[in-house]
Amino acid sequence: MGNFQLWSPAMSYSVSPIGFVRSCFKEKFAIPRQPHLAPAARGVLELVAPFDQPEAIEGLEHVSHVWLLFLFHQALEDKPRLKVRPPRLGGNQSMGVFATRATHRPNGIGQSVVALDKIEPGKLYLSGIDLLDGTPVLDIKPYVPYADCISSATNSMADAAPRLIKVNWQPQALQQASEQAQRLQQPLVELIEQCLAQDPRPAYQSPQPERRYGTRLWDVEVRWHYPQPDQICVLEVVPGT
Known part of the structure; x- marks a missing residue:
């Protein structure tokens, strides 16, 4: 289990994956750019010790969806980017990194809300994923509808799902x-x-x-x-x- 060093101007932190995703996506090309755009996309989050014990996931049977915090493990960079070119804007227009969900993050951290289809000891079966095979997961949080769904939220750069072809x-x-x-x-x-x-x-x-x-x-x-x-x-x- 690898350790990943995160830093700040004041101090550094070390985090370790709690598990790894075994995904239908074996390469980055054609992965949906957001979760739930492909409901048929499935994977299994395999937890590692000590989080593979039943106690760690007790209560998740009451939850339909979970947030996954993970690492873009194939896009980690030594030098942080201040601006990126998000695909949503055609890939040729720059935008501040914090205004996008681009994979090139200061600490390589991503988040996705995915459907939790089944639970087994040490394994969570997921669908609607947008995660590459082998993705290290840092944390799991239950989706809370009354707090996580904000009906009045706006984003003029991405106000609707991409047009399908x-x-x-x-x-x-x-x-x-x-x-x-x-x-x-x-x-x-x-x-x-x-x-x-x-x-x-x-x-x-x-x-x-x-x-x-x-x-x-x-x-x-x-x-x-x-x-x-x-x-x-x-x-x-x-x-x-």
Whole structure:
């Protein structure tokens, strides 16, 4: 279990993960940019000692959703950034880091609210996640609807979910995805559609029909292209190499 050093102008702190996420997302590309945009995205939070004992999660059976505080473990940086280029603004407009949820954080800390589907000793089964496989989790907090849901809250930079684009399938690719879903016992077809409908390519990039894109979900490779700029066609869903 690794330790992660956090610092402040006055003193430094050391924090250790309480567990690690085993996620359907094996690489960063095509992960939804916020939780719950892909309800079919599933994972398991595997707790480590001493938090893998029943006492640590006693009472969570009363909770439908939890906040996860975690580390962007593949985006940790020695030099803090004051400004970032959030994907929501097209990736070519700078914004103060604290006005965004960009992965490049001063201390690499992220937060997501996710559905808690099932509890087993030392394991929490989650859905609606936006977390990369192997993500270190620092803390779990129960979602409290009356306090965490603020109906009057505003954010003019992100006032609605991103516009979805149409996802079509080559017949063979849909058959492949259905077969792999049955093998995995996971909603793979829905996961692919929900993730790709978010349009994972950088907003500043104009996709050409001949260009092929791909990512890994669970242990399968998904490949697609853009026959039109506002449309995706899934070409292939095959076991990963």
